[in-house]
Amino acid sequence: MRINDRVFGMLMLILAVGYGWEATQFPIPFGGQESVGPETFPIMLAIILGISSIYMIVRPDQDEKWAPAAMLIELSVVVLSMLAFAWAIEPIGFMPAAALVVSFLSWRMGASIAKSIITGVTSSVVIFFLFNNVLELALPLGLLEF
Amino acid sequence: MLNTISLKSVLISSAVALTMAGQAYAFEPARSGECIAPANPGGGWDFTCRSVGKVLVDQGYFKGNVQTVNMTGAGGGVAFAHTISKRDTDENLIVAASTATTTRLAQGQFPGMNADQVKWVGTLGADYGIIAVGKDSKYTSLTQVLDALKKDPSAVKFAGGSASGGWDHLKVLMTAQKANVENLPKVRYLAYSGGSEALVQVVGGHVDAFTGDISEVKGFMDSGDLRVLAVLSEERLPAPYDSIPTAMEQGIDSVAPNWRGFYVPGNASAESYDWWVKTMDELYTTQEWKDVMTKNGLMPFHKSGADFTQFVKNQTLDIKILSQDIGLIK
Amino acid sequence: MDTMSLLMQGFAVALTPESIMFAVIGAILGTLIGALPGLGPANGVAILIPLAFSLGLSPTSSLILLTSVYAGAMYGGRISSILLNIPGDEPAMMTCLDGYPMALKGKAAEALAISAIASFIGSFIATIGLVILAPILAKFALRFGPSEYFALFALAFATLGGITGKNQFKTMMAAAIGLMIATVGIDISTGVQRFTFNTLELFEGVDFIIAIVGLFAISELLFFLERHAGDGLKQVAINKLKLSAKDIIKVLPASFRGAVLGFIAGVLPGAGASLGSFISYTLEKRVSDKGEFGKGDPRGVAAPEAGNNGAASGALVPMLTLGVPGSGTTAVLLAMLISLNISPGPMLFQQNADLVWGVIAAMFVGNFVLLLLNIPMVGIFVKLLSIPPKYLMPVVTLIASVGIYSVSHSALDLYFMIGFGVLGYIFRKIDIPLVPIILGMLLGPEMEKSLRHALVLSDGDWTVLFNSGLSIGLWTVAILGLILPMIVGPIVRAKMSKSKEAVKDV
Numbered sequence: 001m002r003i004n005d006r007v008f009g010m011l012m013l014i015l016a017v018g019y020g021w022e023a024t025q026f027p028i029p030f031g032g033q034e035s036v037g038p039e040t041f042p043i044m045l046a047i048i049l050g051i052s053s054i055y056m057i058v059r060p061d062q063d064e065k066w067a068p069a070a071m072l073i074e075l076s077v078v079v080l081s082m083l084a085f086a087w088a089i090e091p092i093g094f095m096p097a098a099a100l101v102v103s104f105l106s107w108r109m110g111a112s113i114a115k116s117i118i119t120g121v122t123s124s125v126v127i128f129f130l131f132n133n134v135l136e137l138a139l140p141l142g143l144l145e146f
Numbered sequence: 147m148l149n150t151i152s153l154k155s156v157l158i159s160s161a162v163a164l165t166m167a168g169q170a171y172a173f174e175p176a177r178s179g180e181c182i183a184p185a186n187p188g189g190g191w192d193f194t195c196r197s198v199g200k201v202l203v204d205q206g207y208f209k210g211n212v213q214t215v216n217m218t219g220a221g222g223g224v225a226f227a228h229t230i231s232k233r234d235t236d237e238n239l240i241v242a243a244s245t246a247t248t249t250r251l252a253q254g255q256f257p258g259m260n261a262d263q264v265k266w267v268g269t270l271g272a273d274y275g276i277i278a279v280g281k282d283s284k285y286t287s288l289t290q291v292l293d294a295l296k297k298d299p300s301a302v303k304f305a306g307g308s309a310s311g312g313w314d315h316l317k318v319l320m321t322a323q324k325a326n327v328e329n330l331p332k333v334r335y336l337a338y339s340g341g342s343e344a345l346v347q348v349v350g351g352h353v354d355a356f357t358g359d360i361s362e363v364k365g366f367m368d369s370g371d372l373r374v375l376a377v378l379s380e381e382r383l384p385a386p387y388d389s390i391p392t393a394m395e396q397g398i399d400s401v402a403p404n405w406r407g408f409y410v411p412g413n414a415s416a417e418s419y420d421w422w423v424k425t426m427d428e429l430y431t432t433q434e435w436k437d438v439m440t441k442n443g444l445m446p447f448h449k450s451g452a453d454f455t456q457f458v459k460n461q462t463l464d465i466k467i468l469s470q471d472i473g474l475i476k
Numbered sequence: 477m478d479t480m481s482l483l484m485q486g487f488a489v490a491l492t493p494e495s496i497m498f499a500v501i502g503a504i505l506g507t508l509i510g511a512l513p514g515l516g517p518a519n520g521v522a523i524l525i526p527l528a529f530s531l532g533l534s535p536t537s538s539l540i541l542l543t544s545v546y547a548g549a550m551y552g553g554r555i556s557s558i559l560l561n562i563p564g565d566e567p568a569m570m571t572c573l574d575g576y577p578m579a580l581k582g583k584a585a586e587a588l589a590i591s592a593i594a595s596f597i598g599s600f601i602a603t604i605g606l607v608i609l610a611p612i613l614a615k616f617a618l619r620f621g622p623s624e625y626f627a628l629f630a631l632a633f634a635t636l637g638g639i640t641g642k643n644q645f646k647t648m649m650a651a652a653i654g655l656m657i658a659t660v661g662i663d664i665s666t667g668v669q670r671f672t673f674n675t676l677e678l679f680e681g682v683d684f685i686i687a688i689v690g691l692f693a694i695s696e697l698l699f700f701l702e703r704h705a706g707d708g709l710k711q712v713a714i715n716k717l718k719l720s721a722k723d724i725i726k727v728l729p730a731s732f733r734g735a736v737l738g739f740i741a742g743v744l745p746g747a748g749a750s751l752g753s754f755i756s757y758t759l760e761k762r763v764s765d766k767g768e769f770g771k772g773d774p775r776g777v778a779a780p781e782a783g784n785n786g787a788a789s790g791a792l793v794p795m796l797t798l799g800v801p802g803s804g805t806t807a808v809l810l811a812m813l814i815s816l817n818i819s820p821g822p823m824l825f826q827q828n829a830d831l832v833w834g835v836i837a838a839m840f841v842g843n844f845v846l847l848l849l850n851i852p853m854v855g856i857f858v859k860l861l862s863i864p865p866k867y868l869m870p871v872v873t874l875i876a877s878v879g880i881y882s883v884s885h886s887a888l889d890l891y892f893m894i895g896f897g898v899l900g901y902i903f904r905k906i907d908i909p910l911v912p913i914i915l916g917m918l919l920g921p922e923m924e925k926s927l928r929h930a931l932v933l934s935d936g937d938w939t940v941l942f943n944s945g946l947s948i949g950l951w952t953v954a955i956l957g958l959i960l961p962m963i964v965g966p967i968v969r970a971k972m973s974k975s976k977e978a979v980k981d982v
Contacts, residue, residue: 008906012649019656022671029310029666036931038663038670041924045656052649061643064905067702075698079898082694082873086890089881098874105870109701115867123871131882139882217885220662220679224886227676255662257674303933311667336929337664339921342810352621353933365824474667
């Protein structure tokens with residue numbers, strides 16, 4: 001199968017066209033038109049990306065095997081859990097959020113539930129104190145703030 | 147019934163009165179304070195935060211420490227938005243600001259935000275603008291540069307450390323405007339990501355002239371590689387800069403101080419604002435701060451409270467009018 | 477010689493117990509910070525500046541501490557490259573290419589030891605270079621105007637083809653994507669917003685640290701999960717260090733070449749350590765054609781490590797002599813110097829001779845400290861591998877994201893990081909190399925700026941790009957770098973197979 005490169009090439013070609021079009025829409029800068037304006041470099045890049053994506057569509061490489069559907073769902077769940085972590089740092093605080101996400105990840109990677117929780121809690125507490133107290137980079141306390 | 151109500155209202159009003167009285171007495175800062183530097187470690191704002199934070203602790207205004215938090219983005223816009231949206235009542239927070247902040251506010255580069263949304267505390271010194279050329283340049287005075295610009299606005303090319311339309315660029319335009327140079331948008335300005343980068347290009351002879359601040363040029367001035375044509379201050383600066391003529395001496399009424407100061411959140415209590423204003427006034431007179439200023443090439447420039455708020459208003463308006471005049475903004 | 481006596485005075489400063497103590501502390505902290513993915517030398521130095529202030533250190537002690545942290549971070553970056561295939565910081569990116577395959581072959585300890593030795597050689601040679609050449613190079617760097625810079629960046633991209641993949645068009649695509657990401661933000665030359673969609677957080681563009689952590693660390697986590705479930709796990713084998721004098725001698729030429737190239741890249745402002753390690757690696761691959769590059773060749777570890785450490789010291793040349801930071805880290809160091817009332821620039825060597833030479837001497841001392849620390853520590857680092865990945869990977873991911881969050885305090889940065897992780901996963905599936913993306917992001921803004929400045933200065937005349945001997949020289953090398961491999965490669969390969977047959981015949 002050589003479908004991957006074709007599909008990806010198409011997507012990149014769309015990106016190149018969209019990006020290039022957007023570049024032509026930039027307002028004319030103060031001082032009037034220059035021989036090289038804010039749009040020149042982006043348009044050059046859009047052309048380069050366009051050429052290489054057309055090449056990919058025309059001469060695709062052999063596909064690499066994709067993971068089975070179950071695995072892709074698993075990976076999506078992992079990505080979602082990380083997004084949730086990023087969202088949760090401020091409202092619930094760094095330590096609870098980090099403990100949850102690390103425990104979840106190591107559980108998904110095959111550790112037992114008890115050991116996952118130990119890993120999550122210890123690592124988040126240690127990292128919190130390392131950053132907050134040793135390196136003096138403040139992390140939010142969230143729920144643990146009094 | 148009536149009695150209970152009145153009793154309640156009396157109780158409430160006296161409680162309100164008490165709290166108000168308590169607040170009016172004095173604002174007591176928390177153990178630790180925070181200073182947001184709206185840029186990466188190493189920039190001017192970062193320096194302002196770290197050095198003021200240190201003096202605040204040394205002088206006993208804070209028992210704990212004053213932590214510098216770097217919050218990069220949009221030339222201060224991210225920190226400004228953060229302050230008005232998330233920290234609007236935080237009384238232990240100050241945010242570093244400078245002419246770059248007012249320039250961006252004036253040009254509408256913080257979309258939907260304006261200078262009235264925060265309270266302006268005060269300045270703790272300023273860095274004055276300069277215009278300089280390399281040692282082999284044919285120009286020996288500011289007047290010669292401006293005469294050349296009058297003949298052809300793109301005759302002299304300037305390099306500076308701010309983005310196009312930023313403070314370093316505006317300094318050139320303001321000066322040229324005062325000298326009646328026409329067609330200002332045609333004045334060529336090359337934007338570099340830092341003053342020193344621009345400076346090297348001028349010293350290396352690749353660009354004609356440098357626009358920047360006095361603190362940036364000391365090294366090359368001492369070595370004789372750079373000729374400073376004018377300093378944009380009211381009077382000559384103290385030694386070792388006293389040999390540089392001002393623009394005013396050369397007949398061009400252009401003054402450009404790049405002040406360093408702070409604002410606090412817009413809805414922080416009046417008491418905490420007064421405390422910060424008073425603290426900055428006191429801090430400015432300490433020997434420790436004077437030493438910091440001399441070390442870093444900062445010149446005396448102090449405004450605070452209502453005075454400073456008015457100054458910010460005027461400066462924002464001036465920059466807005468200038469930017470509109472020359473077509474930078476619509 | 478005058479320089480010698482100044483250097484000797486420097487050693488008098490650097491060899492006091494106090495100075496040695498700060499060098500050791502800095503080296504340890506730096507190695508630690510460098511090894512953590514997401515925290516690089518720039519963060520390391522920035523984080524420790526407040527510490528230096530709060531301890532009230534003298535200028536000399538602060539600088540010794542911070543330069544040791546800087547050097548230590550450059551050493552430390554390789555550790556996670558080799559053991560986890562995640563670069564500890566961006567200059568260590570190239571070390572992954574051969575370091576991780578070595579570790580997979582059960583030679584993790586050797587890779588760490590070789591890279592420590594190469595790092596030492598890189599730093600040592602570059603520091604000598606700093607001593608001898610600083611004043612001359614300061615003048616040379618002044619000759620770089622916009623057209624010369626543009627040619628230099630073109631050179632960097634021309635040699636890209638040498639490092640990755642078989643499909644050159646995919647390399648080109650990757651570089652274009654990186655350059656495109658770099659165009660997001662307010663255009664510095666005109667103030668026009670490009671691809672920001674009025675999002676305040678995008679006004680200053682996308683930080684490349686976020687892209688690095690996302691593309692490398694997060695995508696690695698996803699790949700790990702997938703492999704783990706599929707055909708079993710490729711576990712990095714743990715071994716005891718077995719390094720003979722012969723092994724060391726074998727990588728010496730690569731280390732020396734890398735050191736010199738890295739130093740040159742470091743001296744040019746804006747090029748920096750990433751370019752140093754990058755060029756060192758590609759050149760080494762060209763020079764020693766017979767090697768097993770990309771599959772665990774020790775020289776593929778030595779060259780980039782010598783290169784990035786050489787560049788780290790080289791970057792101090794423009795910073796000390798011109799006051800121009802050649803990299804993010806030296807920018808932070810520069811700010812530190814300025815706040816210590818020392819104005820770097822052409823006069824620094826005259827005005828603060830004792831301090832400059834003290835720091836240079838301290839760099840020699842720090843280097844020995846780092847070498848002595850790093851060889852015995854190989855064992856400890858390798859022990860890290862005995863921690864099962866199911867515990868290690870989530871924690872490393874966490875540390876990487878904290879590194880990003882603590883500097884910007886923005887959840888959006890983390891969303892971007894995760895987005896880059898997913899992209900990285902897809903790119904790797906489609907065989908699009910990741911290194912050119914990062915290089916594009918790093919060099920893109922500088923490259924565009926140089927092009928536009930050159931054309932403004934020439935009033936729109938494109939021939940300005942070839943108007944000096946220096947720029948013509950750079951273009952020549954760039955074109956050679958692009959074309960030579962296409963012509964010479966097949967010839968050399970044909971010759972090699974012939975000579976192999978000849979051997980067989982005999």
